[in-house]
Amino acid sequence: MADKTPGFDTLAIHAGAAPDPATGARITPIYQTTAYVFDDVKHAADLFALRAFGNIYTRIMNPTQAVLEAKVAALEGGTAALALASGHAAQMLVFHALMQPGDEFVAVRQLYGGSINQFNHSFKSFGWHVVWADAEDMDSIEKALSPKTKAIFIESIANPGGRITDIGAVAKIAKRAGVPLIVDNTLATPFLCKPIEHGANIVVHSLTKFMGGHGNSMGGAIVDGGNFDWSKSGKYPLLSEPNDSYHGMKFHETFGGIAFAIACRVLGLRDLGPSIAPQNAFYILTGMETLSLRMQRHCENALKVAEWLSQNPKVAWVNYAGLPGDAHHALHKKYTPKGAGAVFTFGLKGGYEAGVKVVSSVKLLSHLANVGDTRSLIIHPASTTHSQLTPDQLKKAGATPDVVRLSIGIEDVSDIIADLDQAIG
Amino acid sequence: MNHDEYTTNYIRDILRGVKTIALVGASSNPVRPSYLVMQYLLGKGYEVIPVNPGLAGQMLHGQLVHRSLKDIPKPIDMVDIFRSSDAAGPIVDEALALALKPSVIWMQLTVRDDEAAARAEAAGLKVVMNRCPKMEYGKISGEWTWVGGNSGIVSSRRQQRHENGKMQSLGLGGTSNTR
Numbered sequence A: 001m002a003d004k005t006p007g008f009d010t011l012a013i014h015a016g017a018a019p020d021p022a023t024g025a026r027i028t029p030i031y032q033t034t035a036y037v038f039d040d041v042k043h044a045a046d047l048f049a050l051r052a053f054g055n056i057y058t059r060i061m062n063p064t065q066a067v068l069e070a071k072v073a074a075l076e077g078g079t080a081a082l083a084l085a086s087g088h089a090a091q092m093l094v095f096h097a098l099m100q101p102g103d104e105f106v107a108v109r110q111l112y113g114g115s116i117n118q119f120n121h122s123f124k125s126f127g128w129h130v131v132w133a134d135a136e137d138m139d140s141i142e143k144a145l146s147p148k149t150k151a152i153f154i155e156s157i158a159n160p161g162g163r164i165t166d167i168g169a170v171a172k173i174a175k176r177a178g179v180p181l182i183v184d185n186t187l188a189t190p191f192l193c194k195p196i197e198h199g200a201n202i203v204v205h206s207l208t209k210f211m212g213g214h215g216n217s218m219g220g221a222i223v224d225g226g227n228f229d230w231s232k233s234g235k236y237p238l239l240s241e242p243n244d245s246y247h248g249m250k251f252h253e254t255f256g257g258i259a260f261a262i263a264c265r266v267l268g269l270r271d272l273g274p275s276i277a278p279q280n281a282f283y284i285l286t287g288m289e290t291l292s293l294r295m296q297r298h299c300e301n302a303l304k305v306a307e308w309l310s311q312n313p314k315v316a317w318v319n320y321a322g323l324p325g326d327a328h329h330a331l332h333k334k335y336t337p338k339g340a341g342a343v344f345t346f347g348l349k350g351g352y353e354a355g356v357k358v359v360s361s362v363k364l365l366s367h368l369a370n371v372g373d374t375r376s377l378i379i380h381p382a383s384t385t386h387s388q389l390t391p392d393q394l395k396k397a398g399a400t401p402d403v404v405r406l407s408i409g410i411e412d413v414s415d416i417i418a419d420l421d422q423a424i425g
Numbered sequence B: 001m002n003h004d005e006y007t008t009n010y011i012r013d014i015l016r017g018v019k020t021i022a023l024v025g026a027s028s029n030p031v032r033p034s035y036l037v038m039q040y041l042l043g044k045g046y047e048v049i050p051v052n053p054g055l056a057g058q059m060l061h062g063q064l065v066h067r068s069l070k071d072i073p074k075p076i077d078m079v080d081i082f083r084s085s086d087a088a089g090p091i092v093d094e095a096l097a098l099a100l101k102p103s104v105i106w107m108q109l110t111v112r113d114d115e116a117a118a119r120a121e122a123a124g125l126k127v128v129m130n131r132c133p134k135m136e137y138g139k140i141s142g143e144w145t146w147v148g149g150n151s152g153i154v155s156s157r158r159q160q161r162h163e164n165g166k167m168q169s170l171g172l173g174g175t176s177n178t179r
Helices: A008-014 A041-048 A063-076 A087-098 A113-125 A138-144 A167-177 A251-272 A278-288 A291-311 A329-335 A351-361 A391-396 A413-424 B008-017 B033-043 B085-096 B114-122 B133-141 B143-147
Strands: A080-084 A104-108 A129-133 A149-155 A181-184 A202-206 A220-224 A315-319 A343-348 A377-379 A403-407 B020-024 B047-051 B078-081 B104-107 B126-128
Touching: A008 A063, A008 A291, A063 A080, A063 A220, A063 A278, A063 B143, A080 A087, A080 A251, A087 A113, A087 A149, A087 A181, A087 A202, A087 A220, A087 A251, A104 A138, A113 A129, A129 A138, A138 A167, A149 A167, A167 A181, A220 A251, A251 B033, A251 B143, A291 A315, A291 A343, A291 A413, A343 A351, A351 A377, A351 A403, A351 A413, B008 B104, B008 B126, B008 B133, B020 B033, B033 B047, B033 B133, B078 B085, B085 B104, B085 B114, B104 B114, B114 B126, B133 B143
Parallel strands: A104 A129, A104 A149, A149 A181, A181 A202, B020 B047, B020 B078, B078 B104, B104 B126
Antiparallel strands: A080 A220, A202 A220, A315 A343, A343 A403, A377 A403
8 A cells, every 4th residue: 555544444444454474364363372383492582582573472462462452553543552351451451550559540530430440449459549530620630649640540431421521631731740641442432532642641442342342252452652751751660660570671762652562561461461362352353344334323323312312301311422512512522523422321300210110121222231332232320330339439420320321332223212212101 | 854754665665675784882782772673683684783882893693793884894785873862963974974875874763863864865865763673674564563563554465474484574575565
């Protein structure tokens, strides 16, 4: 191809996925192997010492996984990516590379409930301390910063509230503080929003959701923006100082713009081990080829369902940034102009009981704990995904007891609306 | 020319065209980038001649280390500069003073001197700054994908195994449709 940068849809299909060098297979093969033979002892030593490109062991890298990584990196406009077993694994490895025991990071409360749990509980046992702020209030983020702060964490489109975060404003705060901005871009996908273009330094994904898109495979990813000077900062010894487990190699000096992705792989993934199954990488790769087509339809359908709900007399409120009157409509126009996503919440005038009745009565929508499937999904967060949170945390996460969360699929929208209609009654 | 970004064709032509590379700032420390890059380029079939006055006369990766560019007893195609930006200018001038000038000046990641680049270009040389030839070779060959790297290149051509016959080694052959 000529030197013109390929467009998004071309990258979704072709990035990282040239015909297989070993066999000529046009579709990326599933490399279902645990290990790879060496040419000789020197080749093995070079690979282990990071002196050569190449595969050693599938806990650390795999050719099917590598194609997925290159594709995610290309779509996000990052320098490199690392694919992992899940989005949670991605978050764990990001913070493992940045944090020492006793360090802090700032996260906004408007997050996926699973992330809130991970930060509050499991991270605490590693000595990594989350300090909570409010995505609606930039001053609260500034005030949460301290000399121990090592990162700021936000979601581009927050789950479950469907709120859209002012990424550029948070990026300015992070830059002034000299810490990287981490953005969970799971619900937006790079089709709707590329956080690195707005100043993010690291992007994380649950690939299980819209990226894979078919509800069949767990996966996560870390994308390196290549735009943070780890050596200059001096706050991130794993990236800037000689590493004992690699004979004193300095990651940023050696790997430049992909140092963060490499460190997450050869330190975090090597030692903590949450690798993605090659089979799952393959399913997610197949799904990603149609990312644009699916996201367009997801967003069109979501807007129509939100409009219908907002006209329904039994519905108390609808939180969907795609609706013109929504508090986040302006941020949607700025950060996700092609659509406001397909995950949003609404509340019924009948409160908690009415919400439970709806999720119990649906026949087309599936009542389950996932989002970003071709199928439309429904859940009552207060009794499921967010059930471990306190009432105050529920409110701040946008998951009050009357809240019903929808993940609108790509079925005929008239059928989705008809099912909600009969379920609401 | 604009040195903020380079086209794939520009880099590919350089990496395909040069055979002999003088690597200024060569190191015998096996975790230094210059050590890794020298080893990699040798493995891809380039003749790499290390330059470092502190190591002159010693052998590095089987190659004799020279004191300076002018001490190299044969013509070189490319000078790869592994020194700070401040030191790059005098090295470029030394290269331009050679009886047989190289055709390419390459400055490593973080190394950039626009005035020196302009002098080299005025003398008819091609210049690359703030890039690593190992990384760029990896992007064009496809090896970059193995570390999850975004090369910016897409292709429906099968990637080419390197002629060295080694396992897990790709060459510059078939990733381009513009050949």
